[in-house]
Amino acid sequence: xxxxxxxxxxxxxxxxxxxxxxxxxxxxxxxxxxxxxxxxxxxxxxxxxxxxxxxxxxxxxxxxxxxxxxxxxxxxxxxxxxxxxxxxxxxxxxxxxxxxxxxxxxxxxxxxxxxxxxxxxxxxxxxxxxxxxxxxxxxxxxxxxxxxxxxxxxxxxxxxxxxxxxxxxxxxxxxxxxxxxxxxxxxxxxxxxxxxxxxxxxxxxxxxxxxxxxxxxxxxxxxxxxxxxxxxxxxxxxxxxxxxxxxxxxxxxxxxxxxxxxxxxxxxxxxxxxxxxxxxxxxxxxxx
Ligand code: ATP
Numbered sequence: 240x241x242x243x244x245x246x247x248x249x250x251x252x253x254x255x256x257x258x259x260x261x262x263x264x265x266x267x268x269x270x271x272x273x274x275x276x277x278x279x280x281x282x283x284x285x286x287x288x289x290x291x292x293x294x295x296x297x298x299x300x301x302x303x304x305x306x307x308x309x310x311x312x313x314x315x316x317x318x319x320x321x322x323x324x325x326x327x328x329x330x331x332x333x334x335x336x337x338x339x340x341x342x343x344x345x346x347x348x349x350x351x352x353x354x355x356x357x358x359x360x361x362x363x364x365x366x367x368x369x370x371x372x373x374x375x376x377x378x379x380x381x382x383x384x385x386x387x388x389x390x391x392x393x394x395x396x397x398x399x400x401x402x403x404x405x406x407x408x409x410x411x412x413x414x415x416x417x418x419x420x421x422x423x424x425x426x427x428x429x430x431x432x433x434x435x436x437x438x439x440x441x442x443x444x445x446x447x448x449x450x451x452x453x454x455x456x457x458x459x460x461x462x463x464x465x466x467x468x469x470x471x472x473x474x475x476x477x478x479x480x481x482x483x484x485x486x487x488x489x490x491x492x493x494x495x496x497x498x499x500x501x502x503x504x505x506x507x508x509x510x511x512x513x514x515x516x517x518x519x520x521x522x523x524x525x526x527x
Pocket of ligand 1: 425426445446447448449450451452463464465466468471472473474475476478499500501503504507
C-alpha cells in the first residue's frame with residue numbers, strides 16, 4: 240500500500256445542537272418543540288473528516304472543552320481515524336456549539352465558539368513539527384486570526400502548501416494572503432475578497448455551487464455534477480477536505496478540483512454535513 244498523504248487541519252470543532260419546532264419562541268416565551276439531536280460539526284472537524292474518508296492521513300489541531308461534548312467529539316474524530324494529539328482539552332471553557340433551530344424548512348443558528356477561541360499561537364507553536372512534516376495544511380476562519388497568521392508564516396518557512404478557506408469571511412492579514420498557496424472562497428466570499436485583495440485572485444479556487452469550481456488563475460471552470468441535492472450543508476467542507484487530500488497526493492489542480500466536485504456532489508445527496516461525506520472508493524466508482 241502506498242503511504243497516505245499527511246493532511247494537517249487547523250480549525251474549529253463544534254457540537255451542533257439541532258432542535259426542530261413548528262413554532263419559534265418570541266422574546267420571553269417558551270414553546271414545546273418536536274425533536275432534538277446532536278451532530279458533530281465545525282468547519283475544521285468537518286474538513287478533517289472529509290479528508291480522512293477520502294484517503295488522507297489526517298492530523299487535527301484545535302481545542303475542545305473538558306466536558307461531555309468535548310470528549311464525545313474527540314472520540315468521534317479518532318473513530319474517523321484522525322490523529323487528535325494536536326487537539327487541546329481546555330478546562331473552564333465549554334466546547335464550541337452551534338444551536339440550530341429548524342422551523343418550517345428554515346434555520347436560525349447561534350454559534351458559541353467556546354474552546355475554539357483557545358486555538359492560539361502558543362498552541363499551534365507546540366505543533367510546529369507536525370506542520371513541518373505535512374504534505375499540505377488546511378485552515379478556515381472559525382478560530383482566531385492570529386494562529387491562522389502564524390500558520391501561514393510556518394507554511395512559508397517550511398515550504399508546506401497551505402489552503403486557506405476564508406469562511407466565515409473576514410479581512411485577511413497580509414501574511415495570510417502571502418502564505419496561502421490557495422484560497423477557496425465560495426461565490427459570496429469571493430465578492431468580499433475581490434473588494435479586499437483583488438491582487439490575490441491567481442490563488443483562488445472559487446466554488447460556485449452546482450456549477451462546480453472556477454480556477455481563477457487560468458479562468459477555467461471545472462464543472463460540477465448534476466445530482467439530486469437533498470442537503471447542501473457541508474458541501475464546501477467536503478470540497479476543501481477532498482481538494483486538500485488530492486493535492487497532497489500530488490494531483491494536478493484540475494484533477495483535484497474534479498475529484499473534489501465529485502466528492503461534494505455525492506455529499507449533497509445525503510442529509511447532514513459529516514453524515515453525507517463519501518469515502519474514497521465511492522468517489523472513485525462515481526468517477527468511473
Ligand atoms: P455550504 O456553505 O453549503 O457548505 P459553500 O457555499 O461553501 O457550501 P458551494 O460553492 O455551494 O460552497 O459548494 C461547494 C461545492 O460543492 C461546489 O463547488 C460543488 O462541487 C459542490 N456542490 C454544491 N452544491 C451542489 C449541487 N447542488 N449539486 C452538485 N454539486 C454541488
